[in-house]
Amino acid sequence: MKSSNRRGLRQLAGAIATVAAASLVLAACGGGSDTAGGDQPQASPDAVKEALAKGGTITYWSWTPSAEAQVKAFQAEYPNVKVNYVNAGTGNDHYTKLQNAIKAGSGAPDVAQIEYQALPQFALPGSLVDLRQYGFDSLSSAYTPSTWTAVHAGEGLYGLPQDSGPMALFYNKEVFTKYGLTVPKTWDEYIATGKKLHAADPKKFITNDVGDAGFTTSMIWQAGGKPFKTDGKNVTIDLSDAGTQKWTGVWNQLVTGGLVSSIPGWSDEWFKALGDGTIATLPIGAWMPGVLESSVKAGAGKWAVAPMPTYDGQPATAENGGSTQSVLKQSANPALAAAFVKWLNHDGGVKPFLASGGFPSTVSDLKDPAFVDKKSAYFGGQQINQVLTGAASTVVKDWSYLPFQLYANSIYGDTVGKAYQAKTDLNPGLKAWQDALVAYGNQQGFQVNG
Template sequence: MTVIPRTLMRGVALAGAATLALAACSSGADEADDGGGDAAAGDTASVLEEGGDLLVWAWEPTLEQVVEDFEAEHPNVDVELANVGTGNDAYTALQNAIAAGSGVPDVAQIEYFALPQFAIGESLTELSDLGAADLEGTYTPGPWSAVHQGEGIYGLPMDSGPMALFYNTEVFERLRVAVPTTWDEYVEAARALHAADPEVYITSDTGDAGFTTSMIWQAGGKPYAVDGTDVAIDFTDEGSTKFAELWQQLVDEDLVSPVSGWSDEWYQGLGDGTIATLTIGAWMPANLESGVEAGAGKWRVAPMPQWEAGASATAENGGSSLTIPAASEKAELAYAFLEYANAGDGVQTRLDGGAFPATVAELESEEFVGKEFEYFGGQKVNEVLAQSAQDVVEGWQYLPFQVYANSIFNDTVGQAYVSDLTLAEGLADWAEASSTYGADQGFTMAD
């Protein structure tokens, strides 16, 4: 490769850019033009050959190996992977950078719930013309629809988060408590565990917007109704009420440990058995393996507890995509990385690292479903998780300003954890504050 003269390479790159421009024009005129996709693919190769630096902001641990492999395959590309925080911290950093107009990464990890806000704000590159339009059918319907905003595609799904009950089997065995299968049993187990050992809590919670909305999702609640710019928020429906009443018991009886998720104390608690379960998305195994070494061999995965015995409803929790901020000047190179990580060889690399895919082929492959996890005592964890992916309750919507709404969750619902306010009242406050913000931002809010 190195013997090819630079001028020739540059010529190829230019030709590629020209065809891309043509492809962009033609795809505007004729959506079904296959030539557009091919031209873009050819261009990708030359862009990779040209190389360059890429700045990636992501917290997904399995990306480290992907970046290494990608760099080995394309020696001219230098990828810098930076962890600027998880979830809302990362979005604040990203919004800061976008507002400042400098230091914006070329690739950013954004969770599905946050994507609409960035897409509506025109902060992200639309990916159809870069080749994302050709990936129809590659991903499961949930994540694929989650990266769409209107007609556009604003990210490539990286993982998905169908929920399951992760539990520390050692704690349950030691204290002789049965692993719950319904939410009523869950409350009973919470009491039994804490009574048997006051150090042990069934879980930890200081008010988490993502967890709360996912729990309401599973219970069949539909508090958000979004139709274009018409938005309605209502936490008084049956599903929301069911969750609020259940969780209120745990809060009232001090049965949840007052430790915030992703804090040092939280990781410590997951390792030393003082936090016995996590009801969380299927992307958790990789995080447990990398963050909670002390828990190796102790954790197991069971289906999410149900509202009615024998049912099998689940919800999505988190799950994220890789996106290209509009301010990046290397969209083509960045897309090449996106495609490698989320549709190409990177998918298998991340699966080996414990990630949970959003791609149909991997979810259905026997190799994936049958894999035994050493960390989980040899359990075929993906059997439970892949089943959960099929049982997700349909029809859930997030707000087009969910990032902001989640940022004020602790101002409103969080107060129920530290005062006499009930969760139901906190949810009503949250709805009101979110509505006010939506109206400020020009959305048509229903009463």
């Protein structure tokens, strides 16, 4: 996706309001007639072809900058299909409007953009169409394992992966050269680098972090943690598992040691700090290059990309961000809507998506020499996709989000966020987060252990 869209995605994650998330979970327990993986209307792969041949009109809600170009290209290929594209907003606006339409029983689009982390909250109550009925489960080998897992809830398949965000370490090589720093390969080395930099210049920080739920879950994922497990309405939360402890063992040293900047991510000050060297590194998703290119002009030629530091020196990373398109149960023409989803993320729509700066989830594109070996002028000619596509193959397996992840993200600042403010141990904050999530989940009709 384009950099502006990437900023939108990150802002979206931070902007989810409790009221919107709460309504989603209430629907998960009381709305809809089907549950994830349950019985679905019978169809077949032929239904998709027949729907394309017959034509019709569908509505598509998305915030991605590539959406308009994709819709135009789709309609050029299938002139008997009219796609009404609507940008319903990002964050609270998009999800609240979508959920309100679902609850009202009318007004929902045929196809909607949904983040991977938000997918279970729409799939579990039966608001989305299970695409297995159209034979889409046969497409698994076309996508990276982590993104293919992300479009499932229970046994059901509720989208095809659009993008991916395998994490890598973006670093300011000008700062590293000036202060004699070596690119860290392990998290112990990362801590040592942070200490050396801050000691040399107290105005410089190895990174910034004021407490971000999406970053925390990605970092726990990379450490091998599996704090969230869901089986129907049975949910287990353990934010003190071995992987979580491994991550806090590192990050506590940075937070309590005052080695991370308190500049909020995605703020004007943050973009400035990335340009002037105040923030020296970012462990972040593979979509970050477009953000730097468009919003941190002063960083041109200064930044480089390396694999994520790990705990034992062996390659391992996690996803950070990403979304899919899902077909809504309200759709009057689900087969045509499903055909559009397949075109977007498996067929003709992938090319305009990549042209807009998207980082793919499709294996063929991740292996395409034209993509992998492309040199980036912003990154001083570095072939950054060699690093980023390599990261896509080292994502730790078997991660899952909560069925009320958006609500979880919305209260993160009231729990773990306080530890960042006080520069204290993150573990009590994680325990408070867990306790609040257990109580909330049980109130909403889930059976939560934690």
